Amino acid sequence: MTAMNMVQALNSAMDVMLARDPAVIVLGEDVGYFGGVFRVTEGLQRKYGAHRVIDTPIAEGGIVGAAIGMGVNGLRPVAEIQFADYIYPAYDQIVSELARLRYRSAAEFTAPLTIRTPCGGGIRGGQTHSQSPEGVFAHVSGLKVVMPSNPYDAKGLLIAAIEDDDPVIFFEPKRIYNGPFDGDPEKPAESWAGHPMGEVPEGYYSVPIGQAAIARPGEAVTVITYGTMVHVCIAAAADLGLDAEVVDVRSMVPLDLDTLAASVEKTGRCLVVHEATRFGGYGAELIASIQERCFWCLEAPIRRVAGWDTPYPHAFEWEYFPGRARVRRALQALMQEAP
Amino acid sequence: MTAMNMVQALNSAMDVMLARDPAVIVLGEDVGYFGGVFRVTEGLQRKYGAHRVIDTPIAEGGIVGAAIGMGVNGLRPVAEIQFADYIYPAYDQIVSELARLRYRSAAEFTAPLTIRTPCGGGIRGGQTHSQSPEGVFAHVSGLKVVMPSNPYDAKGLLIAAIEDDDPVIFFEPKRIYNGPFDGDPEKPAESWAGHPMGEVPEGYYSVPIGQAAIARPGEAVTVITYGTMVHVCIAAAADLGLDAEVVDVRSMVPLDLDTLAASVEKTGRCLVVHEATRFGGYGAELIASIQERCFWCLEAPIRRVAGWDTPYPHAFEWEYFPGRARVRRALQALMQEAP
Amino acid sequence: MKSRLHVPSVPARPGEEPDFSYVRLSPAGAVPRPPVDVAVRDTVHLAEGLVRVLDGSHQAVGPWDPRLAPDVLRTGLREMLLTRIFDDRMQRTQRQGRISFYVRSWGEEAVSVAAAHALRPGDMLFPSYRNQGLHISRGIPLVDLMCQLLSNTRDMCKGRQLPVMYQSVPKRLFTISGNLATQYPQAVGWAMAAAIKGEDDIAAAWIGEGSTAAADFHHALLFAKVYRAPVVLNVVNNQWAISTFQGYAGGEQRSFAASGPGVGIAGLRVDGNDFLAVHAATTWAAERARAGHGATLIEHVTYRAGAHSTSDDPSRYRPKDEFPAWPLGDPVERLKQHLIGLGEWSDPRHAALSEELEATVADAWKQAMTYGTLTDGPRLDPALMFEDVFKEMPPHLEAQRAELAAERAAGAAGGPT
């Protein structure tokens, strides 16, 4: 076990898999010689060569299109999209091809791709470096969608994604690359060292896709969230001294509804929290599924805290970001709610 | 008033607007000389010239990209995407540019585009001619999203969309282009003639975007739906002799939550129905919003009937399609539901 | 206010005389054949010229003559003819309502069949929906193709795809997509993988000239250029994309092959109705790719003799009977006459062959029908609908499968589900 931040953990996952499986390759913009704009692929090209860690043209659609072909020809490509905000040029290849290849071909052709992409705000990145587009992938049948909230899960889930024979969209909440973030931008940056989930085995292990995690057990209310917001929600509950159960979705598709429902059935109250814009977001599915399943246990409507329904506004980042105070207010309101 | 089917009504809307406003132009694949693969633009090029009704290359991203530039330069383009299944190559231009142009430029640059596209299944079109991707647009801040369920609304909403200074994604449920469809593929095709909403004024009128319609008033249960499914739901309720209120969403963004909530507050029960795949679909937002607003009035969980979470399977169309029997079963279950 | 927007001209519309004067031709044998390691910029004129082997009297001339043995030519003729007969039969079948949709390759048979012969069995093919000749040449049984068209119990796609979207893993024919051009960068990626693994197989892909407008065309050419991928990229310029003339895809006073040198890969413009020219060009491009000199963009100049698909009626947008006026003729007829000129074929043998192939197709059809049609059983189990979305079925799909099963069990009594 070593202390790793999320960047190191992700790097280690690719390192382990490049070493274990000659079919694994890495490709993307600036990922090779330079090691990626967030340094996630640092050192990999030096170690595995320019034919396995490949710098690409700035063509996200081309990257995914070519990677699908590589996958069909027996490789296991790990493609990086430099920012999730730039994944849309690849949307057609992902939705029309990658997601449906196995299905349309009756499982005769498949492409086991992992598409890694940093997402989320809180880094002063403005509207084109802050988006959380998981919702527009989670709706597409045939894609697995994952977002870790800590280094241990990041490495374990990335290894699982690379080994998975289905395509996985792997979102990396970049705000917590270097340390957990409790929602207070004024506080000095924390590091992963010392955090229990910052202890990461150096070798191979995996965290199964399709399982949620209880990030903080509790009895009073269920908070369902993922990525950066896991930490913000834990902090908000602590602020209130509230015995909240914070559930880290981790795997958006397939969704571990059993774990979520069990928690809500226990607490009777539920708050859904994500950075992505609220309207039509992934949180809506969480709410829809849970109210369908747990309706008779609910003591109050399920509430949402999410990004406002606007593009990500550079100058108003901390009024936009669903921070600790907003989660606190929502939790307080939810706890008081009664007919 | 004339009897028009939906194709004629849409054609008439463009005809009216091309005549009224020299800034209006129409562009898309096969829309010009040929009049569109569904004949929706028939005759318009002959009438308004090849510089206003423009055949384009097969590049959906290019069509939208160029249309945005035209919009910035004072035109009001109406772009056709031949099938909604082929809109994804334009997703980046729509999401990253069209939806955010007004916002990022502090309203100094805008592009009043209407993007028309036939959607939905039931025509033996297989996975690439049957999709309902409204959910991945409704989640994007800055887009209006509309789907009519009859010729009258189709023309009125299309005129409103063309006049709207915001971008509108205009989905056309092609299964009901020529007549309403009650979900029974074995029945002889019906025509719009005789249907009250098949009576369409020949001249200018508009149906405001942002308002739902009560397609069938009732007291027992609220069915919220749109497009083709409006007719299927009405038929299913009739089958059961159930006094359902069928609400036609019409405008997915902005959503007329007041009308929806008023109905659910009245009936206490709610079924959400759409053709699109269920997981993470637009129906999830409907459910999330309504349970947030109407929780204390609900006598049962809100249920969904939707497309299965698979790509659209050619050979199993009628097992896939959320038909009348499926809606009936869901309504029956919902009416019986009690703690 | 007068528009100065240029809109590409269309040579002839319904009621007008066919006019193919826009097609830039060069005589058979006129274009030189450089070595396969020629510099890209020295292919600019090849991309503008027209590689042709068969001359006006159906003789093979010039440096591109592939000098194929008569047996090979006869096999090619047989497969082109079989493709055509198969196409005709399936078209009629659709008209009779037995299948929901069909796309013919009438007039474009050489593009597929000659290429299939010029490539190796290990080479991976990424066809469009108008390349049935590839499937036929690679020996996919007609019954298998028909079962796909019928979405029946032996449908290779398990009912998931529209008719014509064939595939074969053993014969290395990639699953066809209903989305245009998407397979193009995939072919390049496949070829890159072959290079990464140090394998000798190359990839080849086909799209229509209309589809070259798609972003994926650009991505494919670029990636092929940057990584010198071993791939043959074919553009089938059959002049039309549904109702849209090739000028709207950028073909006005320009060849599609020119995009090759424009991006930095070799370009060849080829008489697509000349079996020998297509064979020779493909062979050249495949050798170039296999030797590590990178990709070639081949434009096959041909003509879509029929409708776009069974949903289309071309008399709405182009003159009837353009095909007889098409300056590059009919690929089947031209190869037949060439063989006759060589003394290797005859009209009676041709007639006998046609008859034999008609019978073959008819027999196959009878057999295919026994495995079911969309309307008459036996049918595939609808529960198959939920499989292969993922390798293992996640809980929400299991639940949906159960729901459908319950619905169907109950529905036995009631109306349609």
Place this chain on the structure above:
Amino acid sequence: MKSRLHVPSVPARPGEEPDFSYVRLSPAGAVPRPPVDVAVRDTVHLAEGLVRVLDGSHQAVGPWDPRLAPDVLRTGLREMLLTRIFDDRMQRTQRQGRISFYVRSWGEEAVSVAAAHALRPGDMLFPSYRNQGLHISRGIPLVDLMCQLLSNTRDMCKGRQLPVMYQSVPKRLFTISGNLATQYPQAVGWAMAAAIKGEDDIAAAWIGEGSTAAADFHHALLFAKVYRAPVVLNVVNNQWAISTFQGYAGGEQRSFAASGPGVGIAGLRVDGNDFLAVHAATTWAAERARAGHGATLIEHVTYRAGAHSTSDDPSRYRPKDEFPAWPLGDPVERLKQHLIGLGEWSDPRHAALSEELEATVADAWKQAMTYGTLTDGPRLDPALMFEDVFKEMPPHLEAQRAELAAERAAGAAGGPT
């Protein structure tokens, strides 16, 4: 198992000697200047050559010499220098933490400033983030640019955009996008609209060579070709895209301008550090467009002298101090020497100008700061965040705006919201 995947070579990495031998040069004056209605295919050699006017001794030679009046040259020099000084100052400001992000155009000033002078005020410009010279030449007040960088109360984008994403409706400078290349087809569409309306204004767009890989580049060229759109399409080949060498964008043994003729529009490859050459090429392309002969793709060969942005450290991927070895020199220095050679300028005048411009920039900065910074007030009202998503605010956004207001009212007491 040995990889045969070709990967483009990079001439020099950190610790190695700069090596620009890959840059294909031609002497000033060597490339002919055809009439603006030249056929596209006759621009193939222009797309491969290098249009240059200033020779080794800074004299203007050859057919492309635009013969500009000394006043115009002095204005150009002034604006290039102002751009550079502005850039330097903003870069330092970012280092001091006053602005969050900055992008310099160091070494590429001629590409923007010369083009701005060759176009008319009514022409619509679609810049990338590295074209501040366009804004400066079009006379956007420095204070306005700085207020945008500061996201302060006078930010033209109302705080919605990252620094550098300027815009101006009156000066016809399109809002810059953080998404690469998206503005390229928009510029073409803008130009198509001008043609549809019968107006004489043309459009011009800029992107980096790295961004030519994007689908939108292809769409733009294609639409420009098909409709003969009056647009000038500029590719700024500054050799690098963040850490990625231009070979990875397809620049290996190939010019980016070649994509023009490849698709069917004119192509020009130009010395981007030669003010006169950029001016002449832009003038030629603008005349061609305005006369209805369609678009031109101009590749400006230049060098990104600085880091990609303030988030980047180029010493990780290329040799330090490559710029002095760059064969096309420094655009400011070259124009300065040219003017001195003409007897129209001098070192002392240049020094005085520098000083004046430094003062101008410093004054503007002081003024801009009075309108607030991201950290110090005054600030824009956060409620602005909810405006302009739509023209009229729909109910769900009104509700969210109210929620934020309540939160902020309550939060006055508590911690961060």
